[in-house]
Amino acid sequence: MNEVSHTGRPRVVIVGAGFGGLTVAKALADTPVDVTVIDQRNHHVFQPLLYQVATAALSPADIASPIRTILKGQRNTSVMLAKATGIDTDSGEVVAGDRRIPFDYLVLATGARHAYFGHDDWEAFAKGIKTIDDATGLRRRILLAFEKAEFETDPEERSRLLTFVVVGGGATGVEMAGAIAELAREALAADFRSIDPTHARIVLVEAGPRLLPVFEEHLSEAARCSLEELGVEVRVSTAVTGCDDAGVLLGDQRIGTRAILWAAGVQASLAGRWLGAETDRAGRVRVAPDLSVPGHPQIFVIGDTAHVLDMDGKPLPGVAPVAKQEGKYLAKLIRTRVAGGDLPPFRYRDPGALATIGRKRAVVQFRRLRLSGYLAWWLWSLAHIYFLIGFRNRLVVAMNWAWTYVSLQRGTRLITGSDPGLDQVASETAITKPHLKGVA
Amino acid sequence: MNEVSHTGRPRVVIVGAGFGGLTVAKALADTPVDVTVIDQRNHHVFQPLLYQVATAALSPADIASPIRTILKGQRNTSVMLAKATGIDTDSGEVVAGDRRIPFDYLVLATGARHAYFGHDDWEAFAKGIKTIDDATGLRRRILLAFEKAEFETDPEERSRLLTFVVVGGGATGVEMAGAIAELAREALAADFRSIDPTHARIVLVEAGPRLLPVFEEHLSEAARCSLEELGVEVRVSTAVTGCDDAGVLLGDQRIGTRAILWAAGVQASLAGRWLGAETDRAGRVRVAPDLSVPGHPQIFVIGDTAHVLDMDGKPLPGVAPVAKQEGKYLAKLIRTRVAGGDLPPFRYRDPGALATIGRKRAVVQFRRLRLSGYLAWWLWSLAHIYFLIGFRNRLVVAMNWAWTYVSLQRGTRLITGSDPGLDQVASETAITKPHLKGVA
Incomplete structure (x- = not known):
């Protein structure tokens, strides 16, 4: 079943509406091609701020926008909510369950998930954070731990409930540990009667010799000091060898x-498996210098699922600027090829790096600039608000941050969804016989 | 296990932190009693606006506040996240799973759920809206219907997907139908390529002879006209006789x-079943004039779970003003009894009623005032923002409404949580072998 109507113009199919895929789609707005964006969710997520949803500083809608809304102005673009399940390279079609979507150019921007170094059984206990549902699930887990500790009489179990271990000392881990520390020491400080949330123990574990390995060493050190001031125990050169309940x-x-x-x-x-392509050990497809898949000049892979080398021969990291620059290059390449031309290979320009530690400190590495502390935090805030998609979201995020900053409160401290730990106590449902209220 | 420390002061236990329970707790702030608030959720919900979460106009956190935050300033009050499962009237304890919470005064403010007139099997297809999870579930269902219709080729199924039936013509049903109509005709209008969301069919079904039976007849008529202008089909005197997939x-x-x-x-x-008390056919406890349970002078029931008669001998409706006035009365009664005195019976003062139809119209009935249309809508907005708990929420709700009003957009149009309809197509997960990223 060919679901995409054919106007005779080249059909560009983009799988995944993260930073990479969305950049390609937006840059093709005025190109004479028909664009179809396929994603298994209806919204684009600003992943770098997911940790703020998990720590109750922002609402999901503050950092996510419907893909349709982002692309509604582009008449050559349609959006399909579907989960891609494979690629038929012979017929030139994306397979999504029983649907087939034909393409002339295919862009795979399908991202990455957490990995447990071969210990997939750890996932049940050690949750990662890549989607809105991951983030609200983590928020429930963190807030419930305090609620359960408040009425726990066994001191050992109480201390387990008030201990939070963050594994991984990259930007996400550092930001997460700092945010949990502030949640416990500020927002929750006065809310409990039996426990003192400010005594919660937060441990950040990193296998390598220092935090934030992409930063220069003195900035890693500044980040470690800032975390320790917030009360986070930092353990570097320490490998996790097991996780359980x-x-x-x-x-x-x-x-x-x-x-x-x-x-x-x-x-x-x-994506690599769908194509039978050569991948690195993280499953990323080793692409050609024009980001195409060797042997498939019309199929391209970008973002976290592509293995692209920088000028020193090292693979580019899985961060937003890489995905966005690849997306921009690819849109230009498709536009040029449709017009009969070609482009030189992709080249990445490093825009620097930012990481925040709590509500007042950050580290910044931008061209020749090296900054840590309060001013760096302001730079970080401005950069993140600027890059958040959509005017409304920028305004709401700015307001929520201002509120959190001034009041030390967390506005979105909601425990939602089901929790077996709480539901287990419920042997009856809160429903009796019906009440005829004069309707239906 | 007696978990509540005993200071020697009377122990007031409140089950349920809705409008009723929370009003009691707040009004007892400076009374020489120890207050314990028990709720199965960590947040209070402003139920009258849940329909706006379901129709993607507000985020859950905009209309919900953590109970601990609301009560943090009251040193005589503690909050317990637990699901009450019974009452031991002999020992004077609330039972919550394996916990027992002793009381001298007990306030049951445990609310209500939807009822299906003896057809509990309808619940799987006809979802009610009482909690945040109900609302985000409905939001997913409504938004997914449009997404599925966009790629549905069978015209009959497509029309089923674009038909929304709201059952019940009280305030919630009227507000819900109006909000879905505006979502389809404004926010989603330009977002799809195959379907035209403005052609969605919205049907409001009411068994009684008119909408909004608590309003005067000409206001019911004004509401019907406003809904029809928005494109809602209104069917009064029509009973639902079956619901299926x-x-x-x-x-x-x-x-x-x-x-x-x-x-x-x-x-x-x-609550009525826990106490073995006499209930009406909706399961509401028939309380004495001082809101106590006959035979249990220290146990009180208020709000949606209490059957209280007004001066005409009719039972009071299950709305926020009733619960709040009962809560205020009860706090005063407990304060007076603790001091050795007593109070005359509870009397309800009707503050009037408000209902909104979409983004520009409402009906208002307040003392001698009868209003419909645009001015009524402004009154409705101000009243709802005023009554929303918490400064932050008021500000965020006002801003979100202003944004929805000006832009016709819905900021929180996120489909979250799991959906079997979409996951069925997924035969594989998006996970391959791990990537050792230098950590842990």
């Missing part, structure tokens, strides 16, 4: 905890 | 739909 194993040391937050490894989407 | 049965007529929204009947919580 009641704690985490670091070699022969065990830390009792009910909340392990995973910000360590990632693995690419299935 | 593919439609709703109205006598011998069938309307094909994938989304039935239930705003018809309610049934009280289990």
Whole structure:
């Protein structure tokens, strides 16, 4: 079933509406091609701020926009909510369940998920954070730990409930640990009667010798100091050797905890497997210099699921600027090829890096600029608000941050969704016989 | 296990932190009693605006506040996240799973859920809206219907997907139908390529002879006209006789739909059953004039789970003003009794009623004032923002409404949570082998 009407113009199909895929779609607005964007969710997520949803500082809608809304002005573009399940390279079609979407150019921007270094059984206890549902799930887990601790009489279990272990010392792990520390020491400080949330223990574990390895060493050190001032225990050169329901194993040391937050490894989407292409050990497709898949000049892979080398021969990291620059290049390449021309290979320009530690500190590495502390935090805030898609979201995020900053409160501290831990106590439902209220 | 420390002061236990329970707790702030508030959720919900979460105009956090935050300033009050499962009237304890919470005064403010007039099997297809999770579930259902219709090739199924049936012509049903009509005709209008959301069919079904029976007849008529102008089909004197996966049965007529929204009947919580008390057919406890349970002078029931008569001998409706006035009375009664005195019976003062139809019209009935149309809508907006708990929420709601009003957009149009309809197509997960990223 060919669902995309054919106008005779080249059909560009983009799978995945993250930073990479969306950049391609937007840059093709005025190109004489028909664009179809396929995503398994109806919204684009600003992933770098997911940790703020998990720590109750922002609402999901503050950092997510419907893909249709972002692209509604582009008459050559349609959006399909569907989960791609494969690629038929012979017929030139994307397979999504029983649907087939034909393409002339295909862009795979299908991203990555967390990885557990071969220990997939850890996932049940050590949750990663890549989607809105991941973030609200983590928020429930963190807030419920405090609620359960308040009425826990066993001191050992109480201390497990008030211990949070963040695994992975990259930007996500550092930001997560800082945000949990502030949640406990500020927003929750006065809310409980039996426990003192400011005594919560937050441990950040990193296998490498220092935090934030993409930053220069003195900035890593500044980040570590800032975290320790917030009360975070930083453990570098420490590998996680086990995760279970009641704690985490670091070699022969065990830390009792009910909340392990995973910000360590990632693995690419299935795109490489769909294509039978050569991948690196993270599952990322080794692409040609024009980002096409060797042997398939019309199929391109970008973002977290592509293995692209920088000028020093090192693979580019899985961050938003890489995906966006690849997306921009690819849109230009498709536009040029449709017009009969060609382009030189893709080249990445490093825009620098930013990471924040709590509500007042950050580290910034931008061209020759190296900054840490308060001014860096302001730069970080402005940059993130600027890059958030949509005027409304920028305004709401700015307002929520201002509110959190001034009041130390967290406005979105809601425990939603089901929790077996709480529902187990419920043996009856709150429903009796009906009440005829004069209607229906 | 007695978990509440005993200071020697009377212990007031409040089950349920809705409008009623929370009013009691707040009014006891400076009374020499120890207050414990028990709720199965960590947040208070402003139920009258849940329909705006379901129709993507507001975020959950805009209309919900953590109970701990609301009560943090009251040193005599503690909050317990737990699901009450019974009352031991002999020992004077609330039972919550394996916990027991002793009381000297007990306030049951446990609310109500939807009722299906003995057809509990309809619940799977006709969803009600009482909690945040109900609202985000409905939002997913409504938004997914449009997404599925966009790529549906069978015209009959497509029309089913674009038909929304709201059952119940009280305030919730009227507001819901108006909001869905505006969502389809304004926010979504330009977002799709194959379907035209403005052609969506919205049907409001009411068994009684007119909408909004608590209003005067000319206001009911004004509401009907406003809804019809928005494109809603209003069917009064029409009873629902069946609900299934593919439609709703109205006598011998069938309307094909994938989304039935239930705003018809309610049934009280289990409080009456816990107490073995006399209840009406909606399960509401028939209380004494001082809101106590006959035979249990220290146990009180208020709000949607209490059957209280007005001066004409009719039971008071299940609305916020009733619960709040009962709560205020009860706090005063407890304060007076603790001091050795007593109070005359509870008397309800009707503050009037408000209902909104979309973004520009409402009906208002307040003392001698009768208003419909645009000015009524402004009154409705101000009243709702005023009564929303918490400064932050007021500001955010006002801003979101202003934004929706000016832009016709819906900022929170996110489909979250799992949907079997979409996941069925997915035969593989997006995970391959791990990527060792230098950490843990």
